Amino acid sequence: QAASQVGTGGVAAHGTTLTVYSGRDERFVKPILDQFTQRTGIRLQVRYGDSAALAATLIEEGSRSPADVFIAQDAGALGAVAGRGRLAVLPQRTLQRVAPRFRAPGKRWVGVSGRARVVAYNTESLRAVELPSSIWGYTHPRWKGKIGLPPTNASFQAFVSAMRMRVGNDRTRDWLLALKANDVKFFPNNSGVLQAIARREVEVGFVNHYYLYQLKESTPSAPVANHFLTGPDPGALINVAGAGVVSSSKRKAASVRLIDFLLGKDAQRFFSRSPGRAEYPLAAGVRPRTGLPALSRIEGARVNLGALGVRLPSTLQLLNEVGYTR
Amino acid sequence: MSCGMICVHGVSKAFGGVRAVDDAALCVERGEFVALLGPSGCGKTTLLRLIAGFERPDRGEIRVCERTVAAPDAWVPPEARWVGMVFQDYALFPHLSVAENVGFGVARKRRAQAVGEALSLVGLDGYGARYPHELSGGQQQRVALARSLAPRPELVLLDEPWSNIDPLLRGTMRDELAEILRAADVTVMLVTHDREEAFSLADRVALMLDGRVVQAAPPEELYRLPSTRWAAEFVGAGNFLRGRVAGGAVETTLGTFALSAPASAGEVDVLIRPEQLQLLPDDGGRATVIGREFRGHDVFYRVQAGDAVLVSQRPSTEQVALGARVSVRPHVESVCAFA
Amino acid sequence: MSCGMICVHGVSKAFGGVRAVDDAALCVERGEFVALLGPSGCGKTTLLRLIAGFERPDRGEIRVCERTVAAPDAWVPPEARWVGMVFQDYALFPHLSVAENVGFGVARKRRAQAVGEALSLVGLDGYGARYPHELSGGQQQRVALARSLAPRPELVLLDEPWSNIDPLLRGTMRDELAEILRAADVTVMLVTHDREEAFSLADRVALMLDGRVVQAAPPEELYRLPSTRWAAEFVGAGNFLRGRVAGGAVETTLGTFALSAPASAGEVDVLIRPEQLQLLPDDGGRATVIGREFRGHDVFYRVQAGDAVLVSQRPSTEQVALGARVSVRPHVESVCAFA
Amino acid sequence: MSRPAARGRASLLLTAPALLTAGAVLLPLAYLVVRSATAGRDAWGVLDAATGRLVLDTLLLVAIVVAVAAAVGVPLAWLVTRTDLPGRRVWAVAFALPLVIPSYVAALALLGALGPRGFLQEILGRAFGVERLPEIYGLPGSVLALTLSTYPYVYLLVAAALRDLDPALEEAARGLGRGGWHVFRSVTLPALRPSIAAGGLLVGLYVLSDFGVVSLMQYPALTRAIYLSYNALFDRDPAVVLGLVLVALTALVLVAESRFRRSARYHRTTASSARRAARVELGRWRWPAVGACSALLAVFLLLPVSVLVYWTWQAVPLGRPIDVAWRAAFNSALAAALAAAVAVAAALPVVYLAHHRPAWWTRLLERACFTANALPGIVVALSLVFFGARYGGVAYQTLALLVFAYVVRFLPQALAASGAALQTVNPRYEEAARGLGRGPLTTLALVTAPLVRSGLLAGAALVFLSALKELPATLLLRPIGFDTLATEIWQATAFADFSAAAPSALLLIAVSAPYVYLLVGRHGRLGGPSAG
Ligand SMILES: Nc1ncnc2c1ncn2[C@@H]1O[C@H](COP(=O)(O)OP(=O)(O)OP(=O)(O)O)[C@@H](O)[C@H]1O
Ligand SMILES: Nc1ncnc2c1ncn2[C@@H]1O[C@H](COP(=O)(O)OP(=O)(O)OP(=O)(O)O)[C@@H](O)[C@H]1O
Numbered sequence A: 001q002a003a004s005q006v007g008t009g010g011v012a013a014h015g016t017t018l019t020v021y022s023g024r025d026e027r028f029v030k031p032i033l034d035q036f037t038q039r040t041g042i043r044l045q046v047r048y049g050d051s052a053a054l055a056a057t058l059i060e061e062g063s064r065s066p067a068d069v070f071i072a073q074d075a076g077a078l079g080a081v082a083g084r085g086r087l088a089v090l091p092q093r094t095l096q097r098v099a100p101r102f103r104a105p106g107k108r109w110v111g112v113s114g115r116a117r118v119v120a121y122n123t124e125s126l127r128a129v130e131l132p133s134s135i136w137g138y139t140h141p142r143w144k145g146k147i148g149l150p151p152t153n154a155s156f157q158a159f160v161s162a163m164r165m166r167v168g169n170d171r172t173r174d175w176l177l178a179l180k181a182n183d184v185k186f187f188p189n190n191s192g193v194l195q196a197i198a199r200r201e202v203e204v205g206f207v208n209h210y211y212l213y214q215l216k217e218s219t220p221s222a223p224v225a226n227h228f229l230t231g232p233d234p235g236a237l238i239n240v241a242g243a244g245v246v247s248s249s250k251r252k253a254a255s256v257r258l259i260d261f262l263l264g265k266d267a268q269r270f271f272s273r274s275p276g277r278a279e280y281p282l283a284a285g286v287r288p289r290t291g292l293p294a295l296s297r298i299e300g301a302r303v304n305l306g307a308l309g310v311r312l313p314s315t316l317q318l319l320n321e322v323g324y325t326r
Numbered sequence B, C: 001m002s003c004g005m006i007c008v009h010g011v012s013k014a015f016g017g018v019r020a021v022d023d024a025a026l027c028v029e030r031g032e033f034v035a036l037l038g039p040s041g042c043g044k045t046t047l048l049r050l051i052a053g054f055e056r057p058d059r060g061e062i063r064v065c066e067r068t069v070a071a072p073d074a075w076v077p078p079e080a081r082w083v084g085m086v087f088q089d090y091a092l093f094p095h096l097s098v099a100e101n102v103g104f105g106v107a108r109k110r111r112a113q114a115v116g117e118a119l120s121l122v123g124l125d126g127y128g129a130r131y132p133h134e135l136s137g138g139q140q141q142r143v144a145l146a147r148s149l150a151p152r153p154e155l156v157l158l159d160e161p162w163s164n165i166d167p168l169l170r171g172t173m174r175d176e177l178a179e180i181l182r183a184a185d186v187t188v189m190l191v192t193h194d195r196e197e198a199f200s201l202a203d204r205v206a207l208m209l210d211g212r213v214v215q216a217a218p219p220e221e222l223y224r225l226p227s228t229r230w231a232a233e234f235v236g237a238g239n240f241l242r243g244r245v246a247g248g249a250v251e252t253t254l255g256t257f258a259l260s261a262p263a264s265a266g267e268v269d270v271l272i273r274p275e276q277l278q279l280l281p282d283d284g285g286r287a288t289v290i291g292r293e294f295r296g297h298d299v300f301y302r303v304q305a306g307d308a309v310l311v312s313q314r315p316s317t318e319q320v321a322l323g324a325r326v327s328v329r330p331h332v333e334s335v336c337a338f339a
Numbered sequence D: 001m002s003r004p005a006a007r008g009r010a011s012l013l014l015t016a017p018a019l020l021t022a023g024a025v026l027l028p029l030a031y032l033v034v035r036s037a038t039a040g041r042d043a044w045g046v047l048d049a050a051t052g053r054l055v056l057d058t059l060l061l062v063a064i065v066v067a068v069a070a071a072v073g074v075p076l077a078w079l080v081t082r083t084d085l086p087g088r089r090v091w092a093v094a095f096a097l098p099l100v101i102p103s104y105v106a107a108l109a110l111l112g113a114l115g116p117r118g119f120l121q122e123i124l125g126r127a128f129g130v131e132r133l134p135e136i137y138g139l140p141g142s143v144l145a146l147t148l149s150t151y152p153y154v155y156l157l158v159a160a161a162l163r164d165l166d167p168a169l170e171e172a173a174r175g176l177g178r179g180g181w182h183v184f185r186s187v188t189l190p191a192l193r194p195s196i197a198a199g200g201l202l203v204g205l206y207v208l209s210d211f212g213v214v215s216l217m218q219y220p221a222l223t224r225a226i227y228l229s230y231n232a233l234f235d236r237d238p239a240v241v242l243g244l245v246l247v248a249l250t251a252l253v254l255v256a257e258s259r260f261r262r263s264a265r266y267h268r269t270t271a272s273s274a275r276r277a278a279r280v281e282l283g284r285w286r287w288p289a290v291g292a293c294s295a296l297l298a299v300f301l302l303l304p305v306s307v308l309v310y311w312t313w314q315a316v317p318l319g320r321p322i323d324v325a326w327r328a329a330f331n332s333a334l335a336a337a338l339a340a341a342v343a344v345a346a347a348l349p350v351v352y353l354a355h356h357r358p359a360w361w362t363r364l365l366e367r368a369c370f371t372a373n374a375l376p377g378i379v380v381a382l383s384l385v386f387f388g389a390r391y392g393g394v395a396y397q398t399l400a401l402l403v404f405a406y407v408v409r410f411l412p413q414a415l416a417a418s419g420a421a422l423q424t425v426n427p428r429y430e431e432a433a434r435g436l437g438r439g440p441l442t443t444l445a446l447v448t449a450p451l452v453r454s455g456l457l458a459g460a461a462l463v464f465l466s467a468l469k470e471l472p473a474t475l476l477l478r479p480i481g482f483d484t485l486a487t488e489i490w491q492a493t494a495f496a497d498f499s500a501a502a503p504s505a506l507l508l509i510a511v512s513a514p515y516v517y518l519l520v521g522r523h524g525r526l527g528g529p530s531a532g
């Protein structure tokens, strides 16, 4: 606590302590953050929490925030904080390490790792070939009552936002309504959907690809697999987890060092290849986990992720209208 | 053994170490009015609670209306005993109005009427809508009384039902009540600390001490022929003169009296009640008035006679001044003596 | 106006519609022992509660020890009044032992000793470790008394402190207590329903009716010269003979008597106390004994004399049989008359 | 005979802390007002027909859960306090335990057990080829899960009241020829009204504020909408408006409660000091009663626990260490215990004023302390972030602030509990103390507090257990690195890694059990002054 007073100015002096708000789970970032401390001697105090809540916290704290760095699950949270001017502009050096498509137009955050939207399915009741290659296919009666999705989950909402940007509001609405008519099942979050698939409560679900690997980690026997949507299909979307430096930080240099480190080889490998993790590396030329389609194949919407957040409210409106979130 | 209404037989009840009731025995006939007298803490309330069924006896048997209600092998719960009880601490239902309290034990159809009667009996008509906490102590007590009578029980146990009520009202209430109860041939057990009350109301007075019933007799008998010196003192003030028994009589400083009951020869204490000693102003008298207490209809004197201090109680019409010399004249046919 | 210890001046207190105390006035000197008599519900408790500071008067002023404790513009909370009070319903702290209860108001260093003294005063030494619910009604009441006295207050208010205690113990306790209180020059206000008690203990008796103090006078004066007919009846049984005032005297069926206080000529009711009427067995007598009630040291008679029913109370040494013909002889110097 | 204590000016020594407390508890409300003031007018657009339906659905849920919770809690309380039920003490504790199962864990467990393809379905499926169970999502599941985690409010408060109830009244009733049931209905139950009302109030507020269950069970409740628009980070104004709607509903519930509690006086009117109530002998009902208790406990405690155990045990074959979070357990217990102590201390002056210095402002004060309670944890948390960061200084994100947050969130539970108890105290006792020269505060400490002991303990228990499982505020306000069992569970469940979540959840129950015993189970002589 109380990291907010002392400021060691610009130099990332050995022995500095950074306060990090992490919307990403401890098990996902702690090892790599420890490495960072070992390397640089910069100690880290990490507050773990839910991305949206932490974003809201940063906004409420305003200029008195003790935080130096914000690591978030999804672009939306980062966009929101940046939108309130609570994130500082990152040095070009840092930004350039990531493809423009995965960083903030306003230069205030960068993506660190990527996740693809996929259709997860139960391998006991289905074979990959039986799955439609496009999300449009799931409005077919054959899937009646067999689909699960997490309408209240940020990643799903981002996905809907993306879809609206691509095919427009009306077609998106029609699709959502068609699914609803198809008796789609709602779950609180991605893991919930996966669990349901594993239990055959439903047979397919729209989720982020990497949850599967955590599920396998805890229950290897779980009969679930990912089906990637590729090409121009609106179902195909890469969302990112990213990071930014809090504008009120007194230790910006050290903070930037942390972000650079997260974009470095070790971190990127850790996110993408260490056991139970399979996110897309976004920098340092690390290659994705084998078995994952190349990022380039999921060019998806090519929508600007930063822009997604801005559309979130209207997307929620839509989801409310079509009765997904009420 | 069998006896009319209540039969308490060798009953004991202890709380932790305290033997509240200890091998007590008492029989009450149907329609009888028994007053329970005894020092504070002697077990009166406990005895009543045992009869009503709020305590289980440790030993002994209790029968009500020829029916065994408590015994080692039998138990009838309070609600099945049809005994009306007035608790020493009222125990009115705080959430019910006075009328609802009184009507609590009465069948709905009789209720309105029964409540009205009971309330006017205790002089509280018009208070029906009040809540207990809006009543004075005495009023609460009267409500409790009304509540216990409203269901017309065959047996009522009254634990100091008017200790907080002024004598005037008390007198009238008491008399009406006694009438009603006798008329309805209700059996009554009354705990009271007012001897006069006990004497004037009761057919028999039961005297309790340390959890035992030590004497149960009609008032006058109890007053004139107490079985023990303690009993004698408890039911009324008294002078105990040293005396010696000779033949059927006993000699004392105040003269020689016949014995109301044969006593073995030798030193005894003789009971003479204060009202049996008249004080005659007499400058040659051997006694002096050393204390005088006005008590309304009569006056209480303390007189020094030789080395003995005697007490005398005379109607306030026979006034004697403090410090006056008097001669003491006993009005006694026969006295009872205690070894 | 100023007066020693308590000064109640034009005080009123209403609960909702009920005027519990209504423009009451009373002054008590330091060290005085005042008994408060009155019918149930007349406002005695409320008056005490007003003096102790548990109720705020609607109107009027109360002063204790020369200090205004309650007035429209002044208020002293109970804890600052140093008034000891015994509640009609004891209000013992159920979670504290007897000793802790008694010691509650005493400074720690004095506590042990004060508790000991107080408990033995009320005859409960050895009960210190018990809890209130392990005590009999009377024992609880005695604890309440001890608790109020332990802190040695200058002024104690006793609300029927003995109503549940047997007369014997009561007598002794009362006398000891009275002694102690007088010795310590403590001022006492005692609510009691026992007239004899009020008469024998109090320096003055204050008579309350419907929230007012109607008469406050020394016992004998109150008994002999009640200011109203109601007062006369309340402080003791009495015969009220029709009579007519002529000159300084009044003629009645029982003869002509002097008036204790001048009265306007005309029809009046004359008060004659039962003990003032002696019954002489006399076959030619004009009266018949129609009721007879044994009361211990004396007997209560109801006699039919012409169309009037007279009551007479005589020492049980002068026995007259029920139904006997008697002649009634009044023992009176002077009587008081009520229009 | 009992009348209100002298209406002396409520001493400042009582008023000051009371006002302070109220102020603290109202922070979240203040925050909402501040925010709504800056909210764009189109934020109020959310108040449309759909929201209207949402409100109705929410109220429906509240009504049902309150009713069910009362129906379950009151009889249980009576059984364990007043009867010769075999193993009373054990039951007494066991029935309080479901309170510590975080409602979202409970919901998960219920889904795992009763959901489509849950254990039950598997079993039945194997045995009788049952394909579908009755739908659990929506109302049924929500009611079940919420009842599970809220009936202890009623249960604990009513049990406390029963312990303090003056047996003389029931005796009098029986003496008047009224049998057990009639006595219960006409004498005992009315005397319990305050505590039932208080318990119901807490249940209602909890249901209003709960998010975990309704989101898992997919019930359209107001909180869900609030959370959603909170996640709509760019425009959280609608959330604020909905929050105010929630406050309005709270007011509604509060009114309902006071209506139910009626104005009648409940404190003992007699002089009788607490005596031990005679046990009701169940006789031939003994074993049926045990059966019923077992059944309830099976659903409310055994079922979730066994699901948790199953998940824990799942991890074993993976050779994954079942890491027991002792540290977190300690932290949880510490913070929760502190919160409980502070909350009860803070609540006492407020309820005391409300009940023993009756005046419009004291009552208002007490009522006000409830208004913020129905707000979802996240709102409370953010409001404290808002104020903490601005005015908290060094205290921000320290244990102190965390405890403060718990108190702010759960004070009403202490209020309700002690308030219900306080109403049954005969003011005569306090007068006696004052008459013996003790000031209001001393009296409060030496007489009143001990008299409402079981009420206070119940309140402490409630706060403690609620704080143990509190999540949103804990996440945002705890000192960095200060893990609690709740955060551990959250971490695990966030990834549906139940086998990792389960041990912590079990530990949560284990940790709280002894406290619960200490607080509610220990009354060897139920009732009586020296109880415990
Ligand atoms: N809280 C209250 N609400 C309404 N009326 C009340 C209240 N308290 C007392 N009263 C009424 O005020 C009157 C006086 O009450 P108080 O207790 O002073 O009488 P009391 O003289 O003490 O009677 P008792 O000798 O029976 O104790 C009674 O008629 C009573 O009914
Ligand atoms: N629950 C209890 N625990 C321990 N002792 C008790 C309990 N109840 C009564 N006692 C004791 O038993 C004895 C008898 O009590 P009880 O109430 O019957 O006396 P009582 O004759 O009614 O006295 P009083 O005239 O003062 O009411 C008393 O000494 C009392 O202390």
Ligand SMILES: [Mg+2]
Residues within 6 Å of the ligand: B044, B045, B046, B088, B159, C136, C137, C138
């Ligand atoms: Mg008794």
Ligand SMILES: [Mg+2]
Residues within 6 Å of the ligand: B136, B137, B138, C044, C045, C046, C088, C159
């Ligand atoms: Mg009174």
